[in-house]
Amino acid sequence: MSLKVYNSLTRKKEEFKPITKGHVGMYVCGPTVSGESHLGHARPYITFDIVNRYLMHLGYKVRYVRNITDAGHFEEEGREAEDKISKKAQLEKIEPMELVQKYTNLFHWAMKEFNTLDPNIEPTATGHIVEQINMIEKIIEEGYAYVSNGSVYFDVKKYAATHDYGKLSGRVIEDLLETTRNLDGQEEKRDKADFALWKAAPPKHIMRWKSPWGDGFPGWHIECSAMATKYLGAEFDIHGGGMDLLFPHHESEIAQSTICNHQTPAKYWLHNNMITIAGKKMGKSYNNVIKLTELFSGNHPLLTQAFSPMTVRFFILQTHYRSTLDFSSEALVAAEKGLKRLWEGYEVLNKLQAASFKLQAENAELEATLLKLMAELDDFMNDDFNTAKVLANFFEMVPIINGIKDGHISADAISSGTFQLMKTSFKVWLEDILGLKNSKETNPALNNVMELLIEIRKEARANKDFATSDKIRNQLTEAGILLKDEKDGNISWEIQ
RNA sequence: GGUCCUGUGGCCGAGUGGCUAGGCAGAGCUCUGCAAAAGCUUCUACAUCGGUUCGAAUCCGGUCAGGACCUCCA
Structure with a gap:
């Protein structure tokens, strides 16, 4: 069975076929480093770390690009243009780049704690202003963007006349034109649905760059398009991110790139679902976030204790990435205990003596059960990365391992070949693919x-x-x- | 209001037609100097109403409830 992924673009599971044989280009929307990462942020990065690891396991050479958004977006479009990052920096009386550095470092620290592999390229928005300006210029040349008061807007109505704006998020353009909220300062735009590619900076705005349209800063969606195009080409394999980015962010990325590069940027669009808390999405809009530092220290009213990064990783992997995952301290305690049980089983397995196993298995049924449990692992992962089922199979092997250890099950029951295969499977799947590791320090x-x-x-x-x-x-x-x-x-x- | 999604046992969660998901918690037993750990056994399910089918948690329709997006959001 080959790898199948759920493509948000087609709303179907599709067989994964890379554009270039043996290679995969993957772009994942990275963090906005204007604040501390919270539990909700952890999910896409862990999810796509699994995707990255599994693709490598399958033998692909992966170029994984994950940006750092350090230029900031609009606090609220239509109001006085205001860069989120510079706003906070002024409040804290430090340089914008100082703030960016601080939260970038914190983000990198958390990613290390989660044992995620580094992306191959981690471009910053501020480092790619030129590319973004070039892209905007090209969109203007193509006739799909217009300049207004030093800002540049994408002409959604014109685009929608010949393209399907809304194909990713399932939106109907007529509804969009009607129902988009009426904000102040919309008169710069030809249509309410238009989005900014470049925004003129007011005099006091700190983060600003020169452009053909005056001093300003890039719009929300253009950075991803520009960086993805630069490092992965006009068309690449996978674009990932949280489901909440489907609209307008990814929809707009498609529109920009389609005009600029004359093709849909990514073949497969993968989106992870949200982490909820008491049924509601964890996010700053609801003011219900638990920061990663709080999670790791236990310093939060909703937490009964501290939770290790591996517990959190395991907690996330126990659920399919496209399902919502409801957070509670209780659920994390359960995850912590479950991971401990699983990991101890792995350690017991590693301590079993190979010499005690014979070539032939005496318990054919048990042997077959184990082989089946291991053979299924590939099928589960190939079925849109079903890490929950992978873990369930390992949990089924744990009692057998423990049974052999305490003599309840004779070592003769299984063959030495199967024993070796189990050792390899635990290593490859738990450590290499799922990225779990022993969090205990060894001294x-x-x-x-x-x-x-x-x-x-x-x-x-x-x-x-x-x-x-x-x-x-x-x-x-x-x-x-x-x-x-x-x-x-x-x-x-x-x-x- | 529009578009879409979800509703599984005490809790978290997998599962698209027939086969035990799994984890945590609970109960009993075994092992043990005691404790812990481990092993074995075991109790709680598929929101609701109707339909399709030999057979549905799984497909279809209604109802109820919750959520996401439509606005910065992972």
Whole structure:
């Protein structure tokens, strides 16, 4: 079964066929670095990290481009043009670029914590003003944009006459022309549905660039079109982002690029659904965001505890990316425990001795079950990246692994080949494709100390000196280390 | 108001016609010096009404409820 992806453009799952054999170009809308990232932001970056990783797993050479929006958009279109980033900088009395740097660094830090792979190119909007101006000029030449008071607008009505404006978001152009909200200062535009490509900067505006139309700054949608075109070409494979960007952002990107490059920019449009909180989308409009720093520290009224980045990643992967995911502290606690169980199963698997398995499996049924569980993994991922089902299959393998470890299931039951395949599968799927990792720190010195303590405790237990053995266990518990006496006499430990 | 989506057991969630999803929580048992861990077993489902079908959580229609977009948003 080959990879199928749900294409928002056609509203269907389609077989993924790259434009250039063996290569994939993917553009994902990146963060606006005018503030701290919140849980909602984490979803697209983790989702498309999976897409990136899986495409690489399939052998594609991927060019993954994710921008940094550091030029800011309009606070509210039609009002006095106001750059979000410069506005906040003035309030905080620091340079706009200082603010941009701060939040860019914070974003990069969070992405590292989530164990996402870096994009191949991470272009900034401010670094591509020239490209954006060039693109706007070309759209004007083509006759689909007009200058008004030093600003440039895209002529949606004209575009819609010959193209399908609304094909991505399912909008009907007549409705758009009628129902778009009537804002102040709309008189610059020929039509309410028109969107800005370039906005004249008022005198006090800090972030400004020279252009053929006077000092100003780029409009909301043009940066993505310009950067995607520059690094991926007029037509590329995948464009990703959150569902809330479908309209007007992506719809407008299509319109701009279509006029400029004479073709639809991306073949497949992939959109992740929203994270909700008490049923409502997490977003600044609702003022219900949980920042990533708050999540990792537990410092938020809705959180009962801190949650590690891996817990959050796992939480997100347990749901299909096109479904909404409802956040609650309780759900994250469940995810944390689930991940722990899964990861411990993986660690147990790695500790099993290969020598205890034989060439032939004695339990053909169990052997077949395992092989089926592993064979299905590809099908699940190929079916529009169903990470939830992948994880479910691994959870089904965990009791079997634990059973072999405690002797409940004989090691003879499965073949050595299957055992090796399991080890490989856990590694490849959990670590390489799903990007999960052990969040526990390993400290060689501590390991040595623990070995010593465990040795002493074992001896004490053998001598029925339970006072000593309990003392070791209790005091370690107080020190934050949990000892677990296992069935075979071994003792394992973990930091709480 | 327009366009679209969703409604699964205590909680989170997968699942497009017949096969146990899975995780968390709960209950019982096994193992154990005790505890924890682990294993085994197990209870709660498909909003509602009607239709199609041999058979529907899954398809169709109505109703109710919630949500997203239409405006900055991941």
